Amino acid sequence: MFHFKKEPAPHTDDLLAPVGGQVLSLSTVSDPVFAQKMMGDGLAIKPNEGDSVVVAPISGEVTVAQGHAFGIRRDDGLEVLVHIGVDTVNLQGAPFTIHTKQGKTVRAGAxxxxxxWAQITAAKLDPTVMVLITNTKTNLAQLKVNYQQIASGAVVGQATAK
Structure with missing residues (x-):
């Protein structure tokens, strides 16, 4: 009788752009919590007007689903938080329709x-979208980001877990 060791499913280190727009360094974000990487390393995207759908940058389990922010844990343990806009939590969910829930498994690009966006700009808030590796210190080995104009769902970089 033969016994085959089941190999773990391969995972990708690719990060997809959750929205289309100009990719920026976190250090340029107007909120010091993001700019000083207090919530983890990552990137920011100044979204294109009209790009109203925000997609998952990675595949994994949804750990946070709050409208203005959602988190996903990849199979290798890397945790990614997408935060839509600066201080948008103060809008109490008004400009957001969430299409997922905590505990759900999603694929990158979902x-x-x-x-x-009109509600965010009418409130005079910064619409910049942040993609943060919240467990940077314990789980991130390397982050590579392509700082350029990008389409929603395109590969914006790679995040390699330790």
């Missing part, structure tokens, strides 16, 4: 949130 529709997560629809955003009404």
């Amino acid at each position: 529709k997560m949130v629809t955003v009404d």
Whole structure:
């Protein structure tokens, strides 16, 4: 009788852009919590007007689903938080329609949130979208980011777990 060792499913280190727009360094974000990487390393995207759908940057289990922010844990333990806009939590969910829930498994590129950018700009808030590796210190080995204009769902970089 033969016994075959089951290999773990391969995972990708690719990070997809949750929205289309200009990829920026976190250090340029107006909120010091993000700019100083207090919530982890990552990237920011100044979204294109009209790009109202925010997609999952990675595949994994949804750990947070709050409208203005959602988190996903990859199979290798890397945790990614997408935060839509600066201080948008103060809008109490108004500009966001969430299409997922905590505990759900999603694939990279899945529709997560629809955003009404007009409500964010009318409130005079910064619409920049942050992609943060919240367990940077314990789980991130390397982060590579392509700082350029990018389409939603395109590969924006790679995050390699330890």
